[in-house]
Amino acid sequence: MDHPDGETVKRRRTSNRASVTIRDVARHAGVSVATVSRALRGSDLVHPATRERVDAAIEALRFTPSQLGRSLAERRHAANGIVFPDLSGPFYAEVVLGYEEVAARLGRSVLILSTHNRESADEMVLDLAGRVDGLAVFGRTVHDVVVAEIVERGVPVVLMARTEVRGADSVRTENVSAAQSVVEHLVTHGHRRMAFLGDPVDSTDVAERWAGFRAAVDRAGLPAPDQPVTAGFKEDDGARAAVDLRAGGLPDVVVCANDELALGLMEALEDHGVRVPDDVAVTGWDDVMAARYAGLTTVRQPMRDMGARAARMLDARISGDSSEPRHDVLTTQLVVRRSCGLHPKEAHR
Amino acid sequence: MDHPDGETVKRRRTSNRASVTIRDVARHAGVSVATVSRALRGSDLVHPATRERVDAAIEALRFTPSQLGRSLAERRHAANGIVFPDLSGPFYAEVVLGYEEVAARLGRSVLILSTHNRESADEMVLDLAGRVDGLAVFGRTVHDVVVAEIVERGVPVVLMARTEVRGADSVRTENVSAAQSVVEHLVTHGHRRMAFLGDPVDSTDVAERWAGFRAAVDRAGLPAPDQPVTAGFKEDDGARAAVDLRAGGLPDVVVCANDELALGLMEALEDHGVRVPDDVAVTGWDDVMAARYAGLTTVRQPMRDMGARAARMLDARISGDSSEPRHDVLTTQLVVRRSCGLHPKEAHR
DNA sequence: TTGAAAGCGGTACCAA
């Protein structure tokens, strides 16, 4: 009975919660693991009767195949990653939403990572890259060399709202002509002294918006400021900027790099008795939900679409597409509301 | 030279992007894989000189350990999952943010899954459960039996904003007494006919808010409606409800199950010439960013904290804590703004 | 149609 072969002795080293494995199923069904595996994958090289026994065993043992074992054998994770600077704010959530939706439909799980501009960001992203089949990276979350390193490892990368990196696809939204639309619209209100709020160093997007703004102001024959009024991305930053702007003499209009900034600015100005748009006009960027209720004129970006598109590009690469990198640019749209000023004909109604 | 041992012949079956393995490193450094592994883990059973050689080999080969191989051997994923009904709206993003931040700090990756109340939700969640060491589940995304099944498999689960399930921890926010605060405050404005907008069937939260609302109205000696005015969760649903409410004769105040609903309602009412709060008062729930700009009175919930707490509970379980399930209840806070009505003394200023 | 066995890339036990 207790013949000295390994079988009787073999025992799990770590037998915590002893999960059911494919071997248990094989034994229970009286077949080999190869057959169970085939049955699992729906191969048609399994005799119906055999399949039935296997199915019964799976059912009886409540077996679930281990993703880990499967992934290791198949050499694929069936998972994609997405990296953000910060998940807060109404803005990024939309991108993730679009990304997750498409990825899920394509049968891939989604790993998210928010870098919070931590020092360890590069390291964390590299680690993440080791857990996925493809990676979407938003903005200036990691250094170019890290992106390059990941690409070189053979993990497809798609960049979102970020300057291109050799070997990686990218998706971004149009900024320059949008800035021009904003300026042109402001000109119709009769505004002449225009300021720009935001830090071009923070992101490619802001840099492009500032450049587009300057060029458009120039082209309109108006005095363009040499420098933007630098600020971060949050409502608080906007509120702080209100102080500087009032100290420096208010312009006719402040074009802000994003909505949160614009909203914080508007609120702070009004708290100080400065009326928007009567005394100063303000515009934002992104068209977050709050913008509508605050009556903020802004530029709408198709964030959800950006995420969805990134997921699709990644899927193509993972599926073996090795054509030249693509660089998509999504169009944006000016959304006019109260904050940019009343048109003369409306002024008195 | 070409002695017939396996070594010379052995070759990767699938040699796509031939990744560097620990065996390559061992060979390069002239040591065993065991030693490389030790060096990798920072074990102090490695001679400094040996370690140096290993490090050099790692450097030279640009070796990165495979997460998959490691996870399989260690029998842990070093990743947690979080399941949502829908990532849209400003609300869930905060929860994910709090969750991700803590999980990342604890060295765990985060997998997200949005169920969009798809039919396949149960299946997707089960699959996800096979890829993580612990799972946070928000609201009514999956059936109780599925949660139970996951728990039984030995994967710790923490429920968020959902009724308890045997064997799982939970975190939720306080609803009943918050509803009471809302009603009590509304009474000070002199409002008497109160309606509730939202569907208790949709979520535990709404059910509790409705119950708390009814009880409080009763207690105040006011006429409590038998039924809520049912509606979904989005601005559109609120806008649609405006029609029903106007048709049925406007109450003094509409207590809404969340902010988006309230905002949509307010906007639609005002479009029809109904003034808020003069003609009808409106309150929301969540305190999303837009609520501030719309002047919406609402109940603030610590969403980020909820996510963070869920991540910590999960970590404790994964680390072996086997005490009785915990059920945390986070306190909420009434945020009074314009939409609930003007106090008599303010009415004429 | 089926089974045996060699991986996939690590970890860790046991001996040396």
Add this chain to the structure above:
DNA sequence: TTGGTACCGCTTTCAA
């Protein structure tokens, strides 16, 4: 301190 090697759980030849 080190090395040999048996796993972790699954997939996929190759032969039968």
